[in-house]
Amino acid sequence: MATLMDVAKRANVSKMTVSRVINHPDKVTDELKQLVYQAMKELDYQPNLIAKALVNNSTRIIKLCILEDIDTTEPYFMNLMVGVAKTLDLHQYSLQLVTRRNFGIGNCDGYIITGMRKGDLEWVQKLDKPVIMFGENRYGLDFVDTNNKAGTYRMARLALEKGYEHLVYIGIDSKESFEYSREAGYIQQVQENQMIPELHRFGNHSHLSEEFIRSHWDEIQQNTAFICASDRLAMGVERAISRCGGKVPDDYGVTGFDGVFLNQVASPKITTVKQSIIEMGSACGENLLDKIKTNASPGNLIFEPKISLGGTLRD
Amino acid sequence: MATLMDVAKRANVSKMTVSRVINHPDKVTDELKQLVYQAMKELDYQPNLIAKALVNNSTRIIKLCILEDIDTTEPYFMNLMVGVAKTLDLHQYSLQLVTRRNFGIGNCDGYIITGMRKGDLEWVQKLDKPVIMFGENRYGLDFVDTNNKAGTYRMARLALEKGYEHLVYIGIDSKESFEYSREAGYIQQVQENQMIPELHRFGNHSHLSEEFIRSHWDEIQQNTAFICASDRLAMGVERAISRCGGKVPDDYGVTGFDGVFLNQVASPKITTVKQSIIEMGSACGENLLDKIKTNASPGNLIFEPKISLGGTLRD
DNA sequence: TAGAAATCTGTTATCGGTAACATGGAAAGA
DNA sequence: TCTTTCCATGTTACCGATAACAGATTTCTA
Numbered sequence: 055m056a057t058l059m060d061v062a063k064r065a066n067v068s069k070m071t072v073s074r075v076i077n078h079p080d081k082v083t084d085e086l087k088q089l090v091y092q093a094m095k096e097l098d099y100q101p102n103l104i105a106k107a108l109v110n111n112s113t114r115i116i117k118l119c120i121l122e123d124i125d126t127t128e129p130y131f132m133n134l135m136v137g138v139a140k141t142l143d144l145h146q147y148s149l150q151l152v153t154r155r156n157f158g159i160g161n162c163d164g165y166i167i168t169g170m171r172k173g174d175l176e177w178v179q180k181l182d183k184p185v186i187m188f189g190e191n192r193y194g195l196d197f198v199d200t201n202n203k204a205g206t207y208r209m210a211r212l213a214l215e216k217g218y219e220h221l222v223y224i225g226i227d228s229k230e231s232f233e234y235s236r237e238a239g240y241i242q243q244v245q246e247n248q249m250i251p252e253l254h255r256f257g258n259h260s261h262l263s264e265e266f267i268r269s270h271w272d273e274i275q276q277n278t279a280f281i282c283a284s285d286r287l288a289m290g291v292e293r294a295i296s297r298c299g300g301k302v303p304d305d306y307g308v309t310g311f312d313g314v315f316l317n318q319v320a321s322p323k324i325t326t327v328k329q330s331i332i333e334m335g336s337a338c339g340e341n342l343l344d345k346i347k348t349n350a351s352p353g354n355l356i357f358e359p360k361i362s363l364g365g366t367l368r369d
Numbered sequence: 370m371a372t373l374m375d376v377a378k379r380a381n382v383s384k385m386t387v388s389r390v391i392n393h394p395d396k397v398t399d400e401l402k403q404l405v406y407q408a409m410k411e412l413d414y415q416p417n418l419i420a421k422a423l424v425n426n427s428t429r430i431i432k433l434c435i436l437e438d439i440d441t442t443e444p445y446f447m448n449l450m451v452g453v454a455k456t457l458d459l460h461q462y463s464l465q466l467v468t469r470r471n472f473g474i475g476n477c478d479g480y481i482i483t484g485m486r487k488g489d490l491e492w493v494q495k496l497d498k499p500v501i502m503f504g505e506n507r508y509g510l511d512f513v514d515t516n517n518k519a520g521t522y523r524m525a526r527l528a529l530e531k532g533y534e535h536l537v538y539i540g541i542d543s544k545e546s547f548e549y550s551r552e553a554g555y556i557q558q559v560q561e562n563q564m565i566p567e568l569h570r571f572g573n574h575s576h577l578s579e580e581f582i583r584s585h586w587d588e589i590q591q592n593t594a595f596i597c598a599s600d601r602l603a604m605g606v607e608r609a610i611s612r613c614g615g616k617v618p619d620d621y622g623v624t625g626f627d628g629v630f631l632n633q634v635a636s637p638k639i640t641t642v643k644q645s646i647i648e649m650g651s652a653c654g655e656n657l658l659d660k661i662k663t664n665a666s667p668g669n670l671i672f673e674p675k676i677s678l679g680g681t682l683r684d
Numbered sequence: 685t686a687g688a689a690a691t692c693t694g695t696t697a698t699c700g701g702t703a704a705c706a707t708g709g710a711a712a713g714a
Numbered sequence: 715t716c717t718t719t720c721c722a723t724g725t726t727a728c729c730g731a732t733a734a735c736a737g738a739t740t741t742c743t744a
Contacts, residue, residue: 067693068695069730070695071692071694073731077732081693086692102423102729103731104419104429104729104731105699105729105732107699108420108699109699109730109733113419129444132444132447135451136450140466143463143464146430148463149454149458149464150458151458260634315444319575319634372700372701374700383723383725384724385723385725386722388701396722398721401723416700419701420701420729421700421701421702422701423701423702423729423731424701424702425702
């Protein structure tokens, strides 16, 4: 591997000049710059990031903190992780996965945090390294998220356009901001159409929504579409309808939210609000590295969700 | 952050002595060692891995090469990645995900490779850094894998014990070693019971196995158990039987292989040969780091699979 | 045109460790 | 007792980069 020194020798300049060409090119004459560029190309020079890290006294480690108490085998978080890892690796940063328990251990250059609750606000604000949140929040912390409200709003409209006459919302029993936003999107669409909102909330497990539908099957009107806050819940609803003898999508519609793997393995596939989790993870990484480099707040980044058509809304 | 120097000063010794206490403790008297340990504890000394990496001229980067042409959203590979990442992060190594395309780019300290085909053998053997394969191979390259043969062998026996009279194998249409081993396990069990093996192979997609079962429904005998080489295939089989009016598990049995998420979302859940992909990924990492450190081949590591009971074999 | 200011380039010290060599005192051999 | 060997420790140089300072030109100003 060629070093700064090798390049310097070949270009007949000092190490420092080479370093300047890389970091402060305006402080070097064009003539020397050309020589140095030439030498770098000939030697295929790649800067040694470890040496750089040493002088900057950085760790090149980013901590990804998943504060929710969740199974790491869940594809949703894996996708997030892959997205983050992709970007970090590109910049030769290392990703460290941490939870509540092992949070404080070891140094790092920045944090990506998801699943924050109110009680966490205090210590999150005290962190002395740059932070990006994954998931909207109302505390002014920089975040990356999907436009949750727009997601359910548009999905609800789509269901109406497809001719379903009743819209029931099946939500997640959680106090997090994203859930409020999804509910708000549904409610707005329903109210704009002079309908009365009907919301139910459960823990995010398919068997809970399934059980609910089965036990209330008699009260459910034909031509209802269920706007669900997750693909898990949608999967349960779909299964329940099917087992109760209902027809999806002809007599009942079902829509999900997330679009991470689960929607594809259901049968028929779930029409869902697709979040590009991997891309969002990458964006978290980009924003964080930016924040580390420039020391300036990148603000919020909101991804517009796309509707991924499956077979749970009629055509 | 306390440095070697800080510790040295507090213990009234030279930097070198502190370094020796850490790396060659036998070359330092007990008396000094005590002083140094004391000082390290008082200052909560953590060695700076970046500085270490610089002198060793290492990158602290490990490349995970997924040579199969596969969707990265697949939970299987994500689990592998998480497992690897877990271990590497513990040792402050960085994980880089590479494919065929970007393989050669950039330096690293070692490789974890999965999905190797015959044609890859040549360049894999030429790599100048330590390598661990994920997935069995017959070329003498160190690997970590599940005992594939034992998996199908035991699963087939279980199906027989549950009273299914016919065993049909639904395999993956691939020339990789793991598939041969799974087939071998099934065949051995079947032959030990004086039965005649029946194997079918498809690309690893649920709709392919589903289509096969549906189109051959008339020829399928009651009380058959399908031993599938993946949960995907099993899912397709399960769905087909259900749609053709068959009863799982009463009249037909279905078993899968992998146990990574998919088996849990099917309904009923698939009885499957569970591979601990995350642990295996961790093991790949451990073995590779070991190999890097000691420069000695760790040999192969074979995980015994466990049968994860779902509802697709009768009780 | 002398002297000051600005511009460019090189030298030195530094980040936090480790290897290789140097030193000084104790144990061993003559 | 005097050398030789050994062992524990310290000194120096180095890994590959960068910041701060120093020196050499050039340009500008009076």
